[in-house]
Amino acid sequence: MRTLVVGANGLVGSRLVSTLLTAGHHVAAIGRGDRRFKGEASYHSVDLADAAGLTKVVTTEKPELILNCAAMTDVDGCEREPENAWTANVDGVATLAKAAKATGAHFVHVSTDYVFDGVTGNYSPDSIPNPRGTYAVTKYVGEQAVRSLAGSWAIARTAVVFGWPAAGQKNFGSWLVDALGKGTPVKLFDDQWVNPSMALNVADMVAELGTRKLTGIWHTCGADVVDRVQFGKALCAKFGFDPSLITPSKMADVKLASPRPSRSGLDVKKTVDTLIAKPWSLDVALGRFVTEVKG
Numbered sequence: 001m002r003t004l005v006v007g008a009n010g011l012v013g014s015r016l017v018s019t020l021l022t023a024g025h026h027v028a029a030i031g032r033g034d035r036r037f038k039g040e041a042s043y044h045s046v047d048l049a050d051a052a053g054l055t056k057v058v059t060t061e062k063p064e065l066i067l068n069c070a071a072m073t074d075v076d077g078c079e080r081e082p083e084n085a086w087t088a089n090v091d092g093v094a095t096l097a098k099a100a101k102a103t104g105a106h107f108v109h110v111s112t113d114y115v116f117d118g119v120t121g122n123y124s125p126d127s128i129p130n131p132r133g134t135y136a137v138t139k140y141v142g143e144q145a146v147r148s149l150a151g152s153w154a155i156a157r158t159a160v161v162f163g164w165p166a167a168g169q170k171n172f173g174s175w176l177v178d179a180l181g182k183g184t185p186v187k188l189f190d191d192q193w194v195n196p197s198m199a200l201n202v203a204d205m206v207a208e209l210g211t212r213k214l215t216g217i218w219h220t221c222g223a224d225v226v227d228r229v230q231f232g233k234a235l236c237a238k239f240g241f242d243p244s245l246i247t248p249s250k251m252a253d254v255k256l257a258s259p260r261p262s263r264s265g266l267d268v269k270k271t272v273d274t275l276i277a278k279p280w281s282l283d284v285a286l287g288r289f290v291t292e293v294k295g
Contacts, residue, residue: 001064008037021039058099089139109142110202126217156202177293191227234283
């Protein structure tokens with residue numbers, strides 16, 4: 001299948017390229033700046049703000065499948081730069097969705113648990129979003145652009161994606177390994193519940209949504225919902241780090257530019273029941289993470 005991965009330099013995108021190539025698909029890729037992933041894929045450096053550039057790549061490559069992992073994901077940065085967040089998370093998505101429809105490509109768009117307000121948790125794909133903050137709002141509007149403008153589409157929501165090596169900016173898992181491995185104390189929230197998701201597992205699920213051309217909204221994240229302190233201590237147990245380096249803290253104790261959902265746990269039953277690539281438990285994900293880090 002002719003595939004196009006957008007955001008190929010990122011944590012999930014780079015794994016997607018590898019997964020698709022291993023499965024024998026023809027892969028083209030879009031990223032920003034120089035190529036930072038491995039694999040024999042044609043590469044185009046195009047910014048999400050460049051509508052003409054994005055459309056040209058789709059027209060040239062003629063993909064049957066477009067997988068979009070690109071976004072402005074700095075939550076507080078989005079709050080400080082709302083116009084840039086809108087350009088990346090809404091306008092860029094709309095451009096890709098329209099190009100996908102024009103060429104008849106199935107479009108899979110990676111979204112986030114932040115589309116929910118985090119009041120109740122245990123959100124299913126059918127739960128009604130209530131985004132808070134610029135990042136959350138732009139990601140939700142991006143979902144609506146996909147639903148409105150793409151012909152054949154799927155939305156893949158994920159959460160707290162981690163992996164090694166980090167792609168560009170550090171992710172939660174790589175930051176913890178760096179800090180705890182050096183014996184540096186860290187403060188982690190004990191009042192934010194999430195589905196930690198290993199990038200390789202997310203890539204496998206997103207690739208399956210694409211190659212099977214499944215439609216609708218899916219939760220492609222880790223299977224377990226834990227708070228960040230629990231994640232940190234589980235990571236310590238796997239790596240042999242000192243758990244006493246972790247100090248529990250509250251979100252209210254930190255001056256964050258953008259609000260965060262507290263209970264943003266995602267229900268993965270639909271994904272478990274349908275996909276061959278299942279959401280990994282935290283134990284399995286951290287075991288694979290150790291393997292990635294230690295090579």
